[in-house]
Amino acid sequence: MAVYKRTWTTGDGKKRSHYFFKFMIDGVTYKETVKGARTKAQAERAEVRRKEEVYSGKYRKADNSPRLADFVEQVYLPWAKDNKRTA
Numbered sequence: 001m002a003v004y005k006r007t008w009t010t011g012d013g014k015k016r017s018h019y020f021f022k023f024m025i026d027g028v029t030y031k032e033t034v035k036g037a038r039t040k041a042q043a044e045r046a047e048v049r050r051k052e053e054v055y056s057g058k059y060r061k062a063d064n065s066p067r068l069a070d071f072v073e074q075v076y077l078p079w080a081k082d083n084k085r086t087a
Contacts, residue, residue, distance in 0.1 A: 003034075003043045019043035025054055 007017040021043060022031040032050060037043040053059035 003040055003047055005040065021047040021050070023047065023051065025051070028060075030054060030060075 002023050003019055003021045005017055005019050007015060009015055018033055018035055019037045019040065019042075020031065020033045022029065024030070030050065032046075034043045034046045037046060050059065
């Protein structure tokens with residue numbers, strides 16, 4: 001399990017910490033902070049739940065938004081040719 005504890009000191013001298021996990025599946029890195037976890041075991045359980053969501057396809061579904069190149073070619077360039085002055 002790739003669960004880590006990050007600890008830091010605030011400006012007023014108090015120590016703070018939280019757990020996070022990091023794992024890679026099929027070349028995609030997943031990293032998430034587990035703010036509610038008080039123990040490493042709780043953070044490990046959260047990591048297992050997230051891995052199950054990744055494998056079942058419920059987490060980070062495919063992004064079907066248009067690509068920038070398609071937008072430029074189909075929308076911006078025709079508009080620019082009609083509305084911009086040539087030098």
